[in-house]
Amino acid sequence: MSGGGPRGRGHGPFGGGAPVSKAQNFGPSAKRLLGMLRPDALWLTVVVLFGVISVALSVVGPKLLGQATNVVVAGFVSMQFKNLPAGVTKDQVIGQLHASGQGQIADMLRGMDFTPGQGIDFTQLAWLIGAVLTVYLISAVFMWLQGRILNIVVQRAMHRIRMMVEDKLHRLPLSYYDRMQRGELLSRLTNDIDNIGQTLQQSMSQVVISMLTVVGVLVMMFVISPLLAVIALVTIPLTIAITVVVAKRSQKMFIAQWAATGVLNARVEETFSGHAIVKVYGHQHDVQQAFRGENEAVYRASFGAQFVSGIIMPAMMFVGNLVYVAIAVVGGLQIAAGAISFGDVQAFIQYSRQFTQPLSQLGSMANLLQSGVASAERVFELLDEDEESLDPDPAQTVPEDASALAFDDVAFRYLPDTPLIDGLSLGAKPGNTVAIVGPTGAGKTTLVNLIMRFYDVDSGSIRLAGVDTRTMTRADLRSRTGMVLQDTWLFSGTIRENIAYGRPAAAEDEIVAAATAAYVDRFVHALPDGYDTLLDDEATNxxxxxxxxxxxxxxxxxxxxxxxxxxxxxxxxxxxxxLIQRAMSALRTDRTSFVIAHRLSTIRDADLILVMEHGAIVEQGTHDELLAAKGAYWRLYNAQFEAPVLDTGAPPIPAGVGSMQVSGASGEAGPGVSEGVN
Known part of the structure; x- marks a missing residue:
């Protein structure tokens, strides 16, 4: 920003990236992220309810399969006694086995429900298999419904977050954009928000189902065998311990990953927006080296985060396998002792898998959750930024045709310890043209920022028609102001739409009249679609x-x-x-105009010329008065028009730079002198 703008974190195509911001704690950030879902609390209740139904049905499945196994095993065992006389009971068979010294087999058969010689009950077996298929089918339907509803809830939440960020951006002061790199800001608006959505989408359903599954399976395991259930419970403290240890290390790495990604995005955005300058000055190698370094930082942070968090899943599987072996051994001993049936052990082994699997999934989701919460912290940091001060309520207003503007002992500085403007006073009447000149960094553009209330003065006041602009709403003040900057801004749309941006309700003839006055009409008709020519986002056509x-x-x-x-x-x-100056002369009638100019020939007819140096007005007057005073304006004028290659206080051109630069400087004097004479 010229004219004494703030020195933020912008650094050109070759500077360093933004510093990594301090992250919040995982717990508060995760809680705040879940709070974003509160408007859809009713639907979340439905999601949990459907999850309970789905999990309950899926948990019943192994128990039914265990019963089917018992039917098959009982039928097979009963066939071993088909040669016994009809009417022999299970207890008689067990008693004969004990009498013959086969007590261990007798104990095992005691835990089975069979009728000697009956065989497999295929009717009961078919009913059980049909029940299992029905249970799993209904469970899948409720799981699908839960996932669909949750998807709607998450997308609504992401829509709200994007709207909150959009609204926040309009409430942030200009100083925020001055210090924030554009690529870093875009990274938060795109990459981080998308990552939050993916995290919620992939983790929420899994977390709900996993937790419900753990509870449901644990209940069924205690129903089947309290002893085996206690063995399975060993998984929980081991899982928690592993997850906590790994999560503490991976959280910092995920924060570093997304911060490094933001820096890399800033590098790419600023380098390719200034790609022509990079080419002209031959800095491709420097840019490539900087990119490689920052890309390497993203790689190291991403690899470290994924590697550390990836330890959780193998660790959980190892613990689960240990528990599986313990259950198989103890269950086999209980079968041999007749304390439990084959089907119950089979069901329990399935339950043990169902029990350790959600714990492993919860552990493996730690990397996803850490990444999503790290992105959420960066978005929350944006949402927590200090906003512009509120407009006064009630606000003062001025007549529609008011344009008299006055600075009254204004003081302002971007940084508290760096003085810029002190004790500035000036007045501009309706119809006056006030030109502001001075060296780069003198505070010219800062003056404009204060008029528009992009920044508020530290002391003193700026008055429009006698009313302090701080007592007006910003919208009211800015609606009375038109601004044309050196850096053009056009959006993706037609030329007609870009012109109408100044007054969207304008009629077609008014748009054409404005275009004609600004000499746009002169080149528009040479374009294929005239005023309907579509401009891209950079208006490169x-x-x-x-x-x-x-x-x-x-x-x-x-x-x-x-x-x-x-x-x-x-x-x-x-x-x-x-030609444009003539059109502007008509436009400035009965209006107050502020013109910042480096080419002094363009402001010779101004009603008042302010010469600024170091934030202060050192001279003011008309063109002729200032030349006659032979002060700062006179020196600027002579440096620009009469002796552009003489000593102006700048360091001499080094030898060997090339004659092209010298001739370019002197060549610029020709038109300047001509304009000065005219």
């Missing part, structure tokens, strides 16, 4: 000067009471500039 003319036409159409021109004609040729 127009030249720099043509883009500037469109922005001037936009200001013409807005018909503001206060007009601010910040080097508005610096990108057009001399002839077009003279």
């Amino acid at each position: 127009l030249s720099v000067g043509e883009r500037q003319l469109v922005t001037i036409a936009r200001a013409f159409l807005a018909n503001p009471r206060i007009l601010i021109l910040d080097e508005a004609t610096s990108s057009v040729d001399t002839r077009t500039e003279l």
Whole structure:
């Protein structure tokens, strides 16, 4: 930003990235993220209810399969006694086995329900298999419904977060954008928010199902065998311990990963937006080296985060396998002792898998949760930024045609310990053109920022028609102001839409009149679609000067009471500039105009010229008065028009730089002297 703008974190194509911000704790951030789902609490209740039904049915499945196994085993065992006389009971068979010294087999058969010689009961077996299929089918339907509803809930939450961020961006002061890299900000708005959505989508359903499954399976295991259930419970403290230890290390790495990603995005955005400059000065190698370094930082942070968090799943599987072996051994001994049936042990082994699997899934989701919460912290940091001060309520207003503007002992600085503007006082009457000149960094653009209330003054006041602008709403103040900057901004749309941005309700003839006044009409008809020519997001299908003319036409159409021109004609040729100056002279009638100019020939007819140095007005007057005073303005004028290659206080051009630069400097004097003479 020229004219003494703030020195933020912008650094050109070759500087370093933004520092890593301090992260919040995982717990508070996760709780705040879940709070974003509160508006859909009713649907979340339905999600949990459907999850309970689905899990309950899936938990019943192994028990039914165990009963089916018992039917098969009992039928097979009963066939071993088919040669016994009819009417022999299970107890008689067991008694005969004990009498014959086969007590261990007798104990095992005691835990089975069979009728000697009956065989497999296929009717009961078919009923059990049908029940299992029905249970699993209904469970799958409720699981699908739960996933669909949860998807709707998550997408609504992401829509709300994006709207919150959008609203927040409009409430942030300009100082935030001055210090925040554009690529870093875009990374938070795109990568981080998308990562939050993916985390919620992939983890929430799994977390709910896993927790419900653990509870349901644990109940069924205690019903079948309390002893085996206690063995299975060993998994829980081991899982918690492993997850906590790994999560503490991986959280920092995920924060570093997303911070490094933001820095890399900032590098890519600023490098390729200035790609032509990089090429011209031959800095491709420097940019590539910087990119490689930052890409390596992303790689190291991502690899470390994924590697550390990836330890959880293998560790959980190892613990689960140990528990599986213990259950198989103890269960086999209980079968031999007749304390439990084959089907119950089979069901319990399935339950043990169902029990350890959700614990393993919860552990494996730690990396996903850590990554999502790390992204949420970065978005919350944006949402927690200090906002612009609220507009006064009630606010004062001024007449529609008011344009008299006055600075009264204004003081302002971007940084508390760096003085910029102190004790500035000036007045501009309706119809006056106030030109502001001075060296780079003198505070010219800062003056414009204060008029528009992009920044508020530290002390003193700026008054519009006698009313302190801080007592007006920003929208009211800015609606009376038109601004044309040196850096053009056009959006993706037609030329007509870009001009109408100054006054969307304008009629077609008003748009054409504004375009004609700004000499846009002159080149528009040479384009294939005229005013309907579609501009891309960078408006690369127009030249720099043509883009500037469109922005001037936009200001013409807005018909503001206060007009601010910040080097508005610096990108057009001399002839077009003279034509635009004539059009602007008509536009400035009965309006207050502030013109920031480096080419002094463009402001010779100004009613008041302010010469600024180091944030202070060192001279003011008309062009002729300031030249006669032979002060700062006189030195600027002579340096620009009369002796551009003489000593102006700048360091000499080093030997060997090349004659092209010297001739370029002197070549610029020709038109300047001509304009000065005219």
